[in-house]
Amino acid sequence: MSDKETVKQEADLTRRNFLKGLMGAAGAATALAAYETLVNNPEGLLAQEDVASPGTVTALSSADDGQVDILERMRAELSQALQKPVADRRWVMVIDLRKCVGCHACTIGCVAENKLPPGVVYRPVLEEEWGTYPNVGRRFIPRPCMQCDNPPCTPVCPVNATFKNAEGIVEVDYDQCIGCRACLTACPYGARTSDFGLTYTEGLPVADGLIAGRLNAEGYERAANFEYGEARARQGRESPIGNARKCHFCLHRIHVGELPACVTTCIGRATLFGDANDPDSLVSEMIAQPNMMRLKEELGTSPRVYYLV
């Protein structure tokens, strides 16, 4: 690399750092404003239900009008729920199909959060089309794990590696799982995938550069994720390679007061999350709506993922 190019790159980096700092300051100011609203006007947290369309919560994008984004409300409710004993929490997810635009941000957010390898997906978005032109319809159906209250996947496990925890989340104990895939077969929602040990970067050429190049990218892929609150790197053929993997509502985030990655990345605020044991929570309001439905209820699985249609 020539000196001239090096100087240019350094200048770019400096500019980038400056812009980053500026954005950080703006973010901090916004957060401060939101915090002040929280302290001074707690009622403002409550996003208003859309009178014209029952079961719809209006997403609020700024604190200017005294109300805050429903994400803030859900985060506050999450903090409240975390004060309760574990067994008193009932985590549910509500997905408003009328708001989902099919951007797949939740899928990608989930992949990034959990560092999912090729062939492993926790929350795909299904697309459905129907009708005949000009009367046609289309909708997008995000499909996380349903965290069923009566899960068909847990009793089939020969070694109790998958189970419903005290909070009602169906977990996988990676060190216990023998990789028989009986749970994958039993799940009526196809919500489990198996880790076959692949990486996105293998087979790519090794190249120099700051972030490009297989070696750097591979390092990112092999870095630990924090599923189930444990820093576990994908190495060799060790777990979670060879295991069943699934959505866990980002338990590791929930436990530190953060919403699941798919909730925070949803650009349309179509995915809601919270404690259904709190009668005042947003999710409790939503699941009481008449336009609520759950997938394959007839199987008796009692899913904890509700859809608003």
Add this chain to the structure above:
Amino acid sequence: MITAKRVLYVLGIVALILGLYGFYSRLFIGERDVNYGSYVTWGLWVAMYLFFAGIASGSFVIATLEYLFEIPLFKGTGKLALWAAMVTLPAALISIGMDLGHLERIWKVYLQPNPTSLLAQMVWGYTLFGGVILLSLWLVARHGHRSTFAVKALMMVGFVMAIFVSGGVGALLGVNASRAIWHVGLLPAQFPIFSLATGVALMLTIISFFGTMEDAIRVRLQRVLSIGMIVLLLVKTYLLWSDFSMSLYSGVPQNVDAINAVMYGDYWWSFWILQIVLGTILPIIVLIMPNWSKNRLLAGLTGIVILVGFAAARANIVFPALSIPELEGMAEAFSGPHLNFDYFPSLMEWSLTIGVVGLATLAYLIGIDRLPFLKQTPSEVTQ
């Protein structure tokens, strides 16, 4: 039939050599090169596990004809059947073992089991069943053809275990309520019949190719086994008809899709040619003719063809049910390796399976040639 044995030795060695790649790939690289995945969760190895485990159960039941029910005609066949069970059970366990993501943790099923899991029950069941087979062989080796109390007691336990493990395999699939084509009460009841049929088919081949008894007895045995085989093939066809017609008539989409995939899907030939024509119709025609069914080569080959048909049938039970998406649009929602509803075994899967077949064939042949108690003498079988 020394020629048949030589041919089988050569085929067994060739198969084992072909299988080395599959074993190497699975043991040293892992499951990266398999074609089953997260949607078609169980593939060729699981089908072969069902197949071999079925033969083991069926062969044991045939052994009881001599050692428990003491049917004179079957004298001298019991040890051959027991050895067949002894060889095919490990073949089944190797096939299913290779399918596990973490085989090294199999001890957990013994020490930290979930007793209500059918899979755990199967592992325990096969362990006990294997123990019963081994003990039976040991007793037979010690006491020859005398059906001692201990042998009879073991045969009774083994008989029950054979029904339990083969029925249990049906239940293993059948309890999945979301897989409509499996979720029928009759599935666990059908599997012991399938198992017995494969046991009879293998015995037909063994007696025809390797039977050293007097010709008159061998011919009678071949005839009896042929008639039994025809009955079992007809029962199996009736059960198939019952399953398919009920499902098609009731029109439950997931059921109909799975059956259409079997009959008219990409692998229609596996159903129509291997399972129906080669595995059912042709054998019935051959075995129903007295002269043909008494012919050593023809009867022996027919047994093998029936086994191929049953292997295809096992595959046709496993794959199509898994090839139907649980939710519409899943196939297109997210793409990646091992996220596919179209399944055809990879080269590595085929290789390993061929290797297991070769291993089982060679083990059987070496056993009947080298193990003293398995050697047959014309005098002992005509006593």
